[in-house]
Amino acid sequence: MPFEFTPERRAHLDDLLTHYPTKRAATLPALHLAQAQNGYISQDVMEHVAELLDLSPAQVQDVVTFYPMFFQEPVGKHIIRVCKTLPCMLCDCKKVLDHLRESLEVEVEGTTADGNFTLLEVECLAACDQAPVMMVDEDLYGNLTPEKIDEILGGITGKAAPAKAERRHGRG
Amino acid sequence: MAEAKERRILYENLDVPGIHTLDVYRKHGGYASLEKVFAIPPDDHITLVKDSGLRGRGGAGFSTGMKWTLMNRQIEPRYLCCNADESEPGTFSNRYILQNKPHMLIEGIIACCWALGIHTAYVYCRGEFTLAKKRLDAAILEAYAAGILGESVAGSGFALDVYTHSGAGAYICGEETGLIESLEGKRGQPRNKPPFPAVQGLFMKPTCVQNVETLSNLPFIVNNGLDWYKGMGSVYTDVPRTAGDPVNTGTKLYCVSGHVEKPGVYEVELGITAQDLIDMASGVRGGNRVKAVIPGGSSAPVLTPYELDCPLDFTSLGLAKSMLGSGGIIVMDETVCTVSALLNLMEFYAHESCGQCTPCRSGTPWVRDITKRIEAGHAKPGDIEQLIDVANQIANVDTFTWNTICVFGIAVSWPAVSFARKFRPEFEAHILNGECTVLPLEEAITPPEQNYAYPRPQVTVVQQPKWH
Ligand code: SF4
Numbered sequence: 001m002p003f004e005f006t007p008e009r010r011a012h013l014d015d016l017l018t019h020y021p022t023k024r025a026a027t028l029p030a031l032h033l034a035q036a037q038n039g040y041i042s043q044d045v046m047e048h049v050a051e052l053l054d055l056s057p058a059q060v061q062d063v064v065t066f067y068p069m070f071f072q073e074p075v076g077k078h079i080i081r082v083c084k085t086l087p088c089m090l091c092d093c094k095k096v097l098d099h100l101r102e103s104l105e106v107e108v109e110g111t112t113a114d115g116n117f118t119l120l121e122v123e124c125l126a127a128c129d130q131a132p133v134m135m136v137d138e139d140l141y142g143n144l145t146p147e148k149i150d151e152i153l154g155g156i157t158g159k160a161a162p163a164k165a166e167r168r169h170g171r172g
Numbered sequence: 173m174a175e176a177k178e179r180r181i182l183y184e185n186l187d188v189p190g191i192h193t194l195d196v197y198r199k200h201g202g203y204a205s206l207e208k209v210f211a212i213p214p215d216d217h218i219t220l221v222k223d224s225g226l227r228g229r230g231g232a233g234f235s236t237g238m239k240w241t242l243m244n245r246q247i248e249p250r251y252l253c254c255n256a257d258e259s260e261p262g263t264f265s266n267r268y269i270l271q272n273k274p275h276m277l278i279e280g281i282i283a284c285c286w287a288l289g290i291h292t293a294y295v296y297c298r299g300e301f302t303l304a305k306k307r308l309d310a311a312i313l314e315a316y317a318a319g320i321l322g323e324s325v326a327g328s329g330f331a332l333d334v335y336t337h338s339g340a341g342a343y344i345c346g347e348e349t350g351l352i353e354s355l356e357g358k359r360g361q362p363r364n365k366p367p368f369p370a371v372q373g374l375f376m377k378p379t380c381v382q383n384v385e386t387l388s389n390l391p392f393i394v395n396n397g398l399d400w401y402k403g404m405g406s407v408y409t410d411v412p413r414t415a416g417d418p419v420n421t422g423t424k425l426y427c428v429s430g431h432v433e434k435p436g437v438y439e440v441e442l443g444i445t446a447q448d449l450i451d452m453a454s455g456v457r458g459g460n461r462v463k464a465v466i467p468g469g470s471s472a473p474v475l476t477p478y479e480l481d482c483p484l485d486f487t488s489l490g491l492a493k494s495m496l497g498s499g500g501i502i503v504m505d506e507t508v509c510t511v512s513a514l515l516n517l518m519e520f521y522a523h524e525s526c527g528q529c530t531p532c533r534s535g536t537p538w539v540r541d542i543t544k545r546i547e548a549g550h551a552k553p554g555d556i557e558q559l560i561d562v563a564n565q566i567a568n569v570d571t572f573t574w575n576t577i578c579v580f581g582i583a584v585s586w587p588a589v590s591f592a593r594k595f596r597p598e599f600e601a602h603i604l605n606g607e608c609t610v611l612p613l614e615e616a617i618t619p620p621e622q623n624y625a626y627p628r629p630q631v632t633v634v635q636q637p638k639w640h
Pocket residue numbers: 344361362524525526527528529530532533576577578579580581
């Protein structure tokens with residue numbers, strides 16, 4: 001079925017459009033909304049967004065491919081972003097990444113077999129005072145240790161919300 | 173020297189519970205500037221900010237008041253873009269303003285918009301700043317409900333709308349024209365300048381782009397006046413104008429990260445030395461010695477232990493051939509391999525180049541690859557020269573010239589050349605030994621007399637920072 005915004009999200013987008021003198025300016029906000037609904041930006045999503053904003057699908061794709069936060073392929077239910085830039089490197093972020101790779105049995109940019117987690121390495125998350133740092137979905141966690149990571153991930157898998165389960169697009 | 177102390181102005185009350193809400197913010201003196209700001213005619217307001225010596229805190233350090241005088245105020249509408257895309261490695265002070273004191277930013281936005289006759293402001297927020305954006309959005313709603321934003325700001329008759337806009341993880345959107353392109357719904361690729369945004373910016377209209385910290389200073393300048401503001405910081409008397417504006421007024425949010433005992437944001441009057449700042453952060457972890465300090469976010473040329481007496485302000489760091497930039501201070505202790513540190517940064521830059529200019533698009537991965545070779549011990553003699561040469565072709569650090577569209581080029585070559593020159597013995601040891609070799613501190617560093625950044629001119633500071 002082709003992608004379409006839910007009525008609430010569509011209303012949200014209509015409101016956002018009033019913020020700008022051009023429709024095109026709403027491209028990033030529209031893509032954020034679409035990704036929240038669909039999990040990633042598919043061809044369908046790009047076409048739908050393009051139509052709503054009076055753009056060509058190519059113009060939307062141009063944007064999608066530029067920004068690392070937009071996924072072009074299905075991803076896990078939860079996204080883990082581990083910072084690897086210098087201040088985090090100095091505070092041993094490699095250990096964080098190794099621990100995640102081993103305990104989740106997944107490589108960087110891969111999704112766990114159960115489709116729960118996608119593991120990403122990212123550049124500085126602007127929380128270098130709490131290095132090493134990771135984000136899981138919208139939440140930031142700092143001063144990480146292997147124990148702390150286990151606790152955080154345990155908490156998440158334990159309470160996997162059904163609403164989020166809907167956007168499951170695991171590769172596994 | 174007397175022990176350095178914090179001077180919290182912007183960060184005052186940062187930890188008060190609920191300070192991100194309007195009520196608590198007001199209880200602690202918030203929005204006091206609204207009573208004064210509309211009494212100051214816009215032209216006088218611009219003069220006030222110019223005279224205060226406030227310099228942009230986002231990286232370039234350009235005089236804020238001067239930037240405002242360049243604005244074309246004949247054309248309507250005009251826009252303000254608040255740059256909250258904080259992504260310079262080592263920098264994290266804006267995050268806490270957005271998360272804890274979003275109303276302070278709104279107060280600053282009002283002051284700026286009044287001065288420039290702007291009725292629409294966008295806050296371009298990092299996509300990853302989820303809590304920050306939530307708090308800012310909530311604060312904006314509160315402000316509308318309380319009549320602080322909207323048709324008539326605080327009953328002044330001046331209309332102002334403020335909107336937030338989320339980025340999506342691209343470093344280059346922190347560059348002012350990259351930010352504008354991104355806001356317009358395109359790839360965040362910087363524009364050629366001129367025309368400058370002040371003439372033709374967002375939606376082709378005159379636009380002022382200003383960092384979160386810069387805007388947050390404005391309410392305090394309006395409230396407490398010129399003399400108060402100019403009483404903080406350091407002023408140099410015998411520095412030629414070409415070395416930049418020798419005025420360094422106010423406080424700075426220094427972000428200290430890396431190998432210090434207590435990383436965090438320290439708000440101090442401009443002019444504190446690197447050593448003092450490290451001491452404030454309770455020194456280097458485990459009692460180790462400092463090997464390298466990057467003073468202004470990862471784009472700034474690195475400092476060696478010989479340069480720790482350098483005041484961390486726009487003028488002094490400029491004279492030391494480095495820069496204050498965003499104020500991100502990354503401290504590395506003696507266990508660090510400087511080649512690996514540089515490699516980490518070059519991976520960052522190679523990933524973040526927007527790809528428009530050939531020297532940057534091809535040169536940056538090239539510099540990364542040479543660094544990688546050296547780090548892994550596969551390099552050959554001459555590779556250090558090649559590294560410096562390729563970096564200098566992206567942007568020449570000695571002549572300070574480049575053929576790229578934006579300053580990203582110099583942000584790449586500054587760390588590359590400074591690391592390779594200042595820690596040359598360690599780079600050579602890697603090549604010689606064919607493996608990663610961390611030299612003892614004394615041996616790893618090029619002696620100051622052979623260092624391109626020396627001799628540092630001696631200058632007089634008339635207004636020493638006062639530690640209260
Ligand atoms: S210098 Fe680099 S980042 Fe800047 S416009 Fe050119 S390619 Fe893009």
